[in-house]
Amino acid sequence: MPLALDTSPQTEQDRFSFFSRPNCSLTRTERDRVFWGIATVTLLVASVFSWLGYWLILPFAGIEVGVLAWAFAALGSNAGDYESIRIRGDEILIERRHGGHLESRTLNGKWVKLVLVGARPGGKVKLALRSCGRETELGAYLTDEARLELAKALQTRINAG
Amino acid sequence: MAHDATHAHDDHGHAQPSGIMRWLTTTNHKDIGSLYMWFAGIMFLIAGTMALVIRAELFQPGLQVVDPEFFNQMTTLHGLIMVFGVIMPAWAGFANWQIPLMIGAPDMAFPRMNNWGFWLLPVAGFLLVLTLFMPGGGPAGGWTMYPPLFIQGGISYDLTIFAVHILGASSIMGSINIITTILNMRAPGMTMMKMPLFVWTWLITAYLLIATVPVLAGAVTMLLTDRNFDTHFFNAAGGGDPVMFQHIFWFFGHPEVYILILPAFGVVSQIIPTFARKPLFGYASMVYATASIAILSFIVWAHHMFTVGMPATAQLFFMYSTMLIAVPTGVKVFNWVATMWKGSMTFETPMLFAIAFVCLFTIGGFSGLVCAMTPVDIQIHDTYYVVAHFHYVLVSGALFAIIAGVYYWLPKWTGHMYDERLGKLHFWLSVISMNITFFPMHFLGLAGMPRRYADYALQFAEFNAIASVGAFLFGFSQLIFLYLIIKAIKGGQKATDQVWEGAEGLEWTVPSPAPYHTFETAPVVK
Numbered sequence: 001m002p003l004a005l006d007t008s009p010q011t012e013q014d015r016f017s018f019f020s021r022p023n024c025s026l027t028r029t030e031r032d033r034v035f036w037g038i039a040t041v042t043l044l045v046a047s048v049f050s051w052l053g054y055w056l057i058l059p060f061a062g063i064e065v066g067v068l069a070w071a072f073a074a075l076g077s078n079a080g081d082y083e084s085i086r087i088r089g090d091e092i093l094i095e096r097r098h099g100g101h102l103e104s105r106t107l108n109g110k111w112v113k114l115v116l117v118g119a120r121p122g123g124k125v126k127l128a129l130r131s132c133g134r135e136t137e138l139g140a141y142l143t144d145e146a147r148l149e150l151a152k153a154l155q156t157r158i159n160a161g
Numbered sequence: 162m163a164h165d166a167t168h169a170h171d172d173h174g175h176a177q178p179s180g181i182m183r184w185l186t187t188t189n190h191k192d193i194g195s196l197y198m199w200f201a202g203i204m205f206l207i208a209g210t211m212a213l214v215i216r217a218e219l220f221q222p223g224l225q226v227v228d229p230e231f232f233n234q235m236t237t238l239h240g241l242i243m244v245f246g247v248i249m250p251a252w253a254g255f256a257n258w259q260i261p262l263m264i265g266a267p268d269m270a271f272p273r274m275n276n277w278g279f280w281l282l283p284v285a286g287f288l289l290v291l292t293l294f295m296p297g298g299g300p301a302g303g304w305t306m307y308p309p310l311f312i313q314g315g316i317s318y319d320l321t322i323f324a325v326h327i328l329g330a331s332s333i334m335g336s337i338n339i340i341t342t343i344l345n346m347r348a349p350g351m352t353m354m355k356m357p358l359f360v361w362t363w364l365i366t367a368y369l370l371i372a373t374v375p376v377l378a379g380a381v382t383m384l385l386t387d388r389n390f391d392t393h394f395f396n397a398a399g400g401g402d403p404v405m406f407q408h409i410f411w412f413f414g415h416p417e418v419y420i421l422i423l424p425a426f427g428v429v430s431q432i433i434p435t436f437a438r439k440p441l442f443g444y445a446s447m448v449y450a451t452a453s454i455a456i457l458s459f460i461v462w463a464h465h466m467f468t469v470g471m472p473a474t475a476q477l478f479f480m481y482s483t484m485l486i487a488v489p490t491g492v493k494v495f496n497w498v499a500t501m502w503k504g505s506m507t508f509e510t511p512m513l514f515a516i517a518f519v520c521l522f523t524i525g526g527f528s529g530l531v532c533a534m535t536p537v538d539i540q541i542h543d544t545y546y547v548v549a550h551f552h553y554v555l556v557s558g559a560l561f562a563i564i565a566g567v568y569y570w571l572p573k574w575t576g577h578m579y580d581e582r583l584g585k586l587h588f589w590l591s592v593i594s595m596n597i598t599f600f601p602m603h604f605l606g607l608a609g610m611p612r613r614y615a616d617y618a619l620q621f622a623e624f625n626a627i628a629s630v631g632a633f634l635f636g637f638s639q640l641i642f643l644y645l646i647i648k649a650i651k652g653g654q655k656a657t658d659q660v661w662e663g664a665e666g667l668e669w670t671v672p673s674p675a676p677y678h679t680f681e682t683a684p685v686v687k
């Protein structure tokens with residue numbers, strides 16, 4: 001599970017907001033710099049040996065740089081992921097970005113039901129909001145304890161609304 | 162360093178496979194760290210037994226125990242297994258256990274790749290041992306795999322090359338995982354210059370691995386095609402250049418030496434401040450010294466091959482560049498001593514091994530400087546002086562740091578304190594027997610005894626007998642270590658969360674033993 005940040009729900013008067021995202025300590029620029037720093041040295045060494053006639057080093061260097069590129073691309077694709085919940089009056093706006101794909105859903109607070117499954121010791125906690133027969137799962141970047149906390153805060157806010 | 166940490170206190174009871182399937186399919190960094198450590202331990206027993214076969218044969222001049230061919234197989238496999246099957250996997254085990262705990266990450270960046278990276282190792286280890294049962298026996302051309310011997314041998318040589326390929330693939334997966342974990346999964350506030358030294362040294366080690374492993378893979382592949390597909394990269398009979406293999410091998414091989422020793426610098430840099438109860442002296446200079454050593458490791462490779470013949474300018478270049486490494490290494494030794502200076506020191510087993518590391522690794526470093534001088538090296542090349550030098554670096558250096566690290570973090574891993582009295586006994590037996598084994602080898606080498614021979618002239622008998630007695634004492638002393646580890650796993654005095662009074666860092670904020678899942682929410686490092 002990715003490390004989550006900014007996970008405490010903020011409540012003031014009739015407003016509620018919650019934001020979480022996986023932790024990425026590497027920016028895109030840093031990621032590019034590190035990748036090219038490693039790839040350049042590796043490919044340069046392999047190229048010099050190839051130039052001297054010992055070309056079988058180059059395919060191994062190429063495969064390795066390819067795997068490295070995949071690894072950095074995988075990190076990059078999730079770098080902008082986040083999940084946010086905002087409540088203003090009766091309107092609940094859920095927004096989730098995952099791997100560059102943005103999903104959002106607006107629910108009516110009066111017609112929504114909070115679903116909490118497995119909230120017992122030993123069970124994996126599933127938290128979702130159900131409306132019009134469709135469930136939207138929440139707390140993708142949270143631990144079970146944090147999901148329970150979020151459920152409590154959401155329930156209080158929905159009941160109050 | 163102040164920090165607020167939150168972590169899971171239970172295992173959540175997720176439906177997980179049990180028994181053997183748990184270990185085969187695990188993606189948990191702590192499980193995989195333990196697997197690496199046990200693998201390294203088992204291979205240590207195998208390669209250590211090979212060392213005892215070598216020393217039993219060398220106890221007296223003449224051929225007593227094994228025939229020369231088998232003796233050469235023992236030296237070859239002892240070297241290959243100790244480097245690729247013991248020291249490297251042990252450091253990978255430390256990396257898996259400690260890096261996420263030290264940077265506040267919940268796991269490694271690519272847990273499945275981590276699992277594959279480990280499970281390639283037993284396959285390679287099995288292949289290496291299997292070579293002994295092939296027609297003609299195991300590889301006998303030395304761990305450096307030089308042609309023409311490695312081109313001419315039997316099927317066990319192909320198996321060895323295949324094993325090296327697999328080991329290389331495992332190392333690359335591990336390195337990519339370590340680099341991405343350290344760079345992308347540091348807890349908020351854990352800036353690069355706040356990272357523990359062990360994490361820094363592993364980051365640089367992983368970089369070295371990524372830069373050099375393809376060179377080794379290409380070199381052994383060319384050996385393979387020379388053996389089986391009539392290419393002539395290194396085959397002099399077809400116009401190839403066997404000396405070029407040495408250049409390529411040592412272009413990988415010298416950074417490999419630092420791959421084995423840089424994490425040791427990291428472990429010692431964690432242990433000494435803890436037991437001196439002072440922050441590490443010169444943290445930034447330690448980081449820069451580590452990076453300098455890594456950079457210099459790329460331009461010194463030919464000091465391993467002064468005797469093959471090279472222009473005087475090349476000899477001078479490689480001699481001076483090698484000597485230059487003493488500068489950043491000296492910075493490190495100075496900083497460790499300065500950390501201890503006027504510290505409130507106590508001498509628990511990890512600290513004893515760390516101090517032994519500083520003293521004895523320095524001896525290995527000094528003998529390295531002697532070997533670096535071209536005219537001297539031409540005299541002592543391939544003698545026991547070189548064997549003494551690299552065993553001071555790798556046994557009292559890398560291995561002692563591994564042992565120190567295990568004692569240091571074992572209470573965090575198992576939740577129990579080890580037996581301090583037995584730990585000290587293990588230390589004194591190890592440090593005394595190590596010196597009895599390897600110090601006389603300096604004299605043997607200076608007197609001209611060549612390495613990799615099963616027999617020797619009568620004049621070398623006394624020092625060889627002393628070295629063999631020391632080797633058996635060292636070997637059997639390690640059984641105390643094994644017993645201590647098993648004892649701590651099974652029970653004993655409960656370890657506190659901080660374990661050591663002077664210990665600082667995120668890993669000491671989680672309970673002992675460290676829960677299955679840690680830092681699922683971010684600790685904030687202030």
